[in-house]
Amino acid sequence: MTTVLPGQTGELDPRLLEHRRELTGYCYRMLGSSFDADDAVQETMVRAWRGLADFEGRSALRSWLYRIATNVCLDQLNGRKRRALPMDLSGTSWQPVEASLAAKKPADAWVEPVLDRQVVPEDADPAEQAVARESIRLAFVAALQHLPPRQRAVLLLRDVLRWKADEVATLLESTVASVNSALQRARATLAAVGGELDERPLDADHRELLDRYLDAFLRYDIEAFVALLHEDATQHMPPFEMWLRGREDIGTWMLGPGSACRNSRLIEVSANGSPAFAQYRPTDGGGHVPWALHVLEVDDGRITHISSFLDLDSGLFERLGLPVAPESEPAA
Structure with a gap:
């Protein structure tokens, strides 16, 4: 759990807090856990709070926060096994008997749920809200966990957040060619595991x-x-x-x-x-x-x-x- 700076809540620049919900959604998709995402966003806010005085508007505040959040998530994912859903682990269903409860894994083995109100921005336009909801569906989040962390970030920034390739390259300190290659590989992996975005509005x-x-x-x-x-x-x-x-x-x-x-x-x-x-x-x-x-x-x-x-x-x-x-x- 992230250590909170003394008095931090009252001292945070309101401009940072405006981005908390969308950053939580991004970190949730990266990490597959709403609780890990909360920790990652808290750490992002702490780092931004510490560095805001030196930031001086050298780039857009939102881009800067996403850079910090991406680095936090990549650090968290270093050396971790991917989270999954039970159906990902076995192609054969179980019998509906109590003995089937014998097999159990710790919480950090599973993709965890998130409430829409935690990650879907209230002030976004309907199209952006639709994409936000599509991209937190469990099947999509579980599929994302098959990607190497940097590919995961590239795909989310390009296909979900609609960043340009050069913007992603700048954030990751990479090249446009490398970003495009990573995106191509990520899309192919998602297609192989059934992780395409799927809009199914509630009628x-x-x-x-x-x-x-x-x-x-x-x-x-x-x-x-x-x-x-x-x-x-x-x-x-x-x-x-x-x-x-x-x-x-x-x-x-x-x-x-x-x-x-x-x-x-x-x-x-x-x-x-x-x-x-x-x-x-x-x-x-x-x-x-x-x-x-x-x-x-x-x-x-x-x-x-x-x-x-x-x-x-x-x-x-x-x-x-x-x-x-x-x-x-x-x-x-």
């Missing part, structure tokens, strides 16, 4: 689907729930390595090992450019506790994938700024 039909999803989950009507899923829908549940394929197996899981989720409460949010629900599971003593953030992928009127990020003891909800209890219940 009226999707809105109805989400309402039906919420209703079925709250009633724990699994027959109605699985009817909303694509026949080959998938679900995974980090930090567990297991993942399920097919609405039949997903339904079997929910009626079996997942049956303790009956009588849960849900809060709708937006995460990773997609509709999502924060789930609070009932406890034996009454009340509800944070359990999972479900990020949904929707296509052609059906739910095609559910990423269920389990809170367990990780403090996921608190770190994402989600309520630690449903609104109708006091926090413990």
Whole structure:
């Protein structure tokens, strides 16, 4: 965790803070973790705060901040293994039985979720907001982790942020030819792992689907729930390595090992450019506790994938700024 300078929050130039959200989005795409991104942006702000007096407008402030953020991210990624999603680790789905929970990895092995409000600039025009949402979708962020760090930065700066090749070359202290070569290789790698940007706006039909999803989950009507899923829908549940394929197996899981989720409460949010629900599971003593953030992928009127990020003891909800209890219940 970054060390904060004494009194830093009150002393930061407001011009630096104006760029915090977009820098968080950039660092999240680079690092695959909203929590690592927060640390990277904090470190970026600390370095900028220290160097602002010597900056003297030699280049655009935004470009300068991105240079610092890129260097911070490259430092963080040095020697690290790539983050992944469970489906990236095995081409074969698991059985919907409790024994499948035996395989588990630490939090830093997984791509982690991010709330849209953390990374999508409020003041951007609709086209820029659309690109921001597309480029934080879990499949795209997971695909980015296959790229070497510098290629990752090049692709994000060129294809997401729309920087010119010479601007990227200046930031990376490289050449235009080198940037163009890195971009070509990065695009080829993303295409090979299915990481193309994909715009799927939420339309009226999707809105109805989400309402039906919420209703079925709250009633724990699994027959109605699985009817909303694509026949080959998938679900995974980090930090567990297991993942399920097919609405039949997903339904079997929910009626079996997942049956303790009956009588849960849900809060709708937006995460990773997609509709999502924060789930609070009932406890034996009454009340509800944070359990999972479900990020949904929707296509052609059906739910095609559910990423269920389990809170367990990780403090996921608190770190994402989600309520630690449903609104109708006091926090413990």
